[in-house]
Amino acid sequence: MTELIIASIMTMMTAATPLVFAATGELVCEKSGVLNLGVEGMMLIGAVFGFAATAITGNAVLGLAAGGACGLAAALIFAVLTLTLLSNQVATGLALTIFGTGLSALVGLDYVGDTIDQIRRVHIPVLGDLPVVGRLLFGHDPLVYLGIAMLALTGWFLARTRWGMILRAVGDSDISAHAIGYPVIAIRYGAVAFGGAMAGLGGAYLSLVYTPLWAENMTAGRGWIALALVVFANWRPGRVLLGAVLFGGITILQLNAQAAGLGIPAAFMSMLPYIATIVVLVFISRDAIRIRLNAPACLGRPFRADR
Amino acid sequence: MRKTIRLAALALASAMTLAAGTVSADKLKVGFIYIGPPGDHGWTYAHDQGRLMIDNMLGDHVETTFVEGVPEGPDAERAIAKLAETGHKLIFTTSFGYMEPTLKVAKRFPDVKFEHATGYKQADNVATYSARFYEGRYVQGQIAAKISKSGIIGYIASFPIPEVVRGINAFMLGAQSINPDMKVKVVWVYTWFDPPKEADAAKVLMDQGADIITQHTDSTAALQAAAERGIYAFGQASDMIQFAQDTQLTAILDNWGPYYVKRTVDVLMGAWSSGDTWHGMGPGMVGMAPYTNMPSDIAMMARATAESIRTGAFHPFTGPIYNQAGELVVKAGEVAADFPMLATMNFYVQGVDDKLPE
Amino acid sequence: MLRLEARATQSAAAAWLSPLFAITLTILTGAIIFVLMGKAPGPALYIYFIEPLTSGSGLSEVAVKAGPLVLIGVGLSLGFRAGVWNIGAEGQYIAGALLGSALPVYFYQSTSPLLLPAMLILGMLGGMAWASVPALLKTRFNVNEILVSLMLVYVAELLLVHLVQGPWRNPQGWGFPGTRLFPDAALLPVLVRGQRVHLGTLIALLVPLLAWFVLARSRFGFRIRVFGSAPAAACHAGIRPTRMVWSALLIGGALAGLAGVIEAASTIGQLMPKISPGYGFTAIIVAFLGRLHPLGVLLAGIAIAVTYIGGEGAQISAGLPKAVTGLFQGIILFYLLAFDLLTRYRLVVIGRQGSRA
Secondary structure, three states, X not given: OHHXXXXXXXXXXXXXXXXXXXXXXXXXXXXXXXXXXXHHHXXXXXXXXXXXXXXXXXXXXXXXXXXXXXXXXXXXXXXXXXXXXXXXXXXXXXXXXXXXXXXHHHHHHHHOOOOOOOOOOOOOOOHHHOOOHHHHHHOOOHHHHHHHHHHHHHHHHHHHOHHHHHHHHHHXXXXXXXXXXXXXXXXXXXXXXXXXXXXXXXXXXXXXXXXXXXXXXXXOOHHHHHHHHXXXXXXOHHHHHHHHHHHHHHHHHHXXXXXXXXXOOHHHHHHHHHHHHHHHHHHHHHOHHHHXXXXXXXXXXXXXXXX | OHHHHHHHHHHHHHHHHHHHOOOOOOOEEEEEEOOOOHHHOXXXXXXXXHHHHHHHHHOOOEEEEEEOOOOOOHHHHHHHHHHHHXXXXXXXXXXXXXXXXXXXXXXXXXXXXXXXXXXXXOEOOEEEEEEOHHHHHHHHHHHHHHHOOOOEEEEEEOOOOHHHHHHHHHHHHHHHHHOOOOEEEEEEOOOOOOHHHHHHHHHHHHHOOOOEEEEOOOOOHHHHHHHHOOOEEEEEEOOOHHHOOOOEEEEEEEOOHHHHHHHHHHHHOOOOOOOEEEEOOOOOOEEEOOOOOOOHHHHHXXXXXXXXXXXXXXXXXXXXXXEXXXXXXXXXXXXXXXXXXXXXXXXXXXXXXXXOOO | OEEEEEOXXXXXXXXXXXXHHHHHHHHHHHHHXXXXXXXXXXXXXXXXXXXXXXXXXXXXXXHHHHHHHHHHHHHHHHHHHOOOOOOOHHHHHHHHHHHHHHHHHHOOOOOOOOHHXXXXXXXXXXXXXXXXXXXXXXXXXXXXXXXXXXXXXXXXXXXXXXXXXOOOOOOXXXXXXXXXXXXXXXOOOEOOOOOOOEXXXXXXXXXXXXXXXXXXXXXXXXXXXXXXXXXXXXXXXXXXXXXXXXXXXXXXXXXXXXXXXXXXXXXXXXXXOOOOXXXXXXXXXXXXXOOOOHHHHHHHHHHHHHHHHHHHHHHHHHOOOOHHHHHHHHHHHHHHHHHHHHHHEEEEEEOOOOOEO
């Protein structure tokens, strides 16, 4: 039984990692006041270009970097449209998702059925051989650790650095921040770009580690769940990890329940992650005051310097 | 394999006779409707290989076209009709969900011949065809029983349709013929092709103790997830050995080429007629990839079983067969009938620990 | 030096120009993409955008494809005007198809002339029911409707699969997923013999006209327009936000559900595991391309339908992959949003002293 629990937790961590990356990026983006709904599209772009780069160069690390870079580039399109051309953030985010889905499908055509050498788990001697703890703490693939590290770094940046505080100020009251003299638009560009890079990395994780394959639409809604995660986490990085493991875990749990022969119709089990997301959102959103304290006040509103 | 070559040679000979005789100036246009991309290395890939065989053997007289990624439903009707409108005289629709659209278009174009894969409705100009994949599953089941140490098989299933259920049952019967206490854990992923989900299913099955993974889905993800942990697995629809060099045991091969060539030649010679074709290893429509990563005695056993199925000496669904409730559904010594039992199979054999939807 | 200056009112000229700009630029970008893929741009563009309109069967297919896009698009456009982001129209489409098709599934031998109207009404109710969940959660618990409506899409898809595989499965269907074929009384009649254009297509043509009338002439339409463009003023005028949210989602759900049952009762003729190639999401593009105006949505739906049909033709005649169509749709939306700027702001030339030149 312990073996099953350990193994399941290991699998849940891999399922959570793409969500951790994407949600971390979106959290920073939203903290600066920008709502980018294009996470799904950016993840797919990261997945396909990361895979292509790895297939061409044979180097998976390069592939990861490429995935992140392309996610960043896609986010910049969004940034130009929403921050400079002042287009509606919701519509532009949707457009990014649709564009990302289409572009990745097109680019990925040449790579369907191809495979690459996937990034494997690293074995740490001594520490990794400890019973139970050894695998749980030291047995994951390197990107699980990178995701958690990025999350921790983000939390530290937002809470403890000057620029993190400025970013939060920009998200809470862009006009005041501008009055003080902070470059609102530039900061938002940076936040959006970071969000894109993280989403791209999360997507590349899917096609380089999760499965060494590319398939159209392979994110299967993870980008949207990442968006929900940011709300679930009340815009606090610590809760993002918890949420990611929970949501990643539910998918794994329902498959486990099937394999264990619990007898619940498989279709209903498959609905669990989505219904769970809604239920959690309801509970979180009911506490309107808590939300108002943590949500960036200017979320979604375009900023114009001369207003 | 020999039967395949014979069939292919027959096709070639017919083609050359045709060349020597009266030949129309225009090439015959043959169209294909695919549900996925030819690069999937699975279902569609195998059909496309069949199409390429037509190109290779009959290229002087035939021109093939394909439309990929056609969703089942009203879009399919339009795509099939487009092929019919643009002069294609033989059209293969390679997924069950194309059944009604194929029939509708066939009514509008009575002089075009249609071949619908895995369907059950025919018409004067619509034939159906499918392959007895379950024969390969039986062989796989035997191999799994011999190799597995935990006695638990992980089965990644797509949709609870008869073909998939047949596969699970045949696999179990094969496994039980070696070890009556074999267990199989089934996970339904409700997709034919979704690599991350297939990988998840494989991981979960392995977490729960399965040490052989088999699938009725199309990507290589499950095989690769198993390979990462050193777990043996079976490939699906095509030889996937390059994706798991040390852990693929074998794979069921969908060998559509000879049938496609034969039907094309039939049209060329004006001898095409409707009907239902359900071929297995005998006529070479189902094959097994080379047996790898196993001791030679197990490989020999597998070869022997496959040969006995191929010659018709043995049928995987030979009684006595009991269903999950313990009732005898096929008497000892008898063979399950194609219709209705095999074709509409929606029950599990005894020993499968899962529930099918009502 | 150029500067952006807000316009007092939206520029009507720009409102109509921006879709045209967007389409033109998309076509140019398309030409570049084709060249990069090694295909001759001229013939490819012709196949994509012109050829579908050159034959009777082409026009019929465009109309058939545009139908659900227009229906859902009109519903979405009303909602988007009110600032209600219904992203789950795909789920409402399926829910409508499910509820509406329950009748022919259970009464599969019926010949009653009431069957079809009842199905259409049930379809709308089904879509409305599915849309009422995000409406309730938004108005009562302040939950973002984007995420709720989207999650419900996945739930609806799985529910459909479960039903056609289990309780609603055709007993004579050899165990394959799918309901019985609907009886003739449950099928929408075809309007032109030999083609597929059917009564549902006609409904899809009339609904935008109806919506236009409602939007322009009725009090309700006035409220929507005010609420969307000036929510603060709307509040003062007594227009309650909760009412708006409910109306927007229910209308969107009703129209999406109607589209769903129409498709099931016409081109599909039964329920199967997949009954939509993503209409609910493509309709979002259609709504924006149509500038959220019912007549615009009608034109936009036709334009997008042309690219779909053209895309299939391009696969057959030019060897272009299916994925190009999806890419085009994304690009159109980007260009549109970029030009959107011009409707709300104008470019002004400023002299060096900071005064207008």
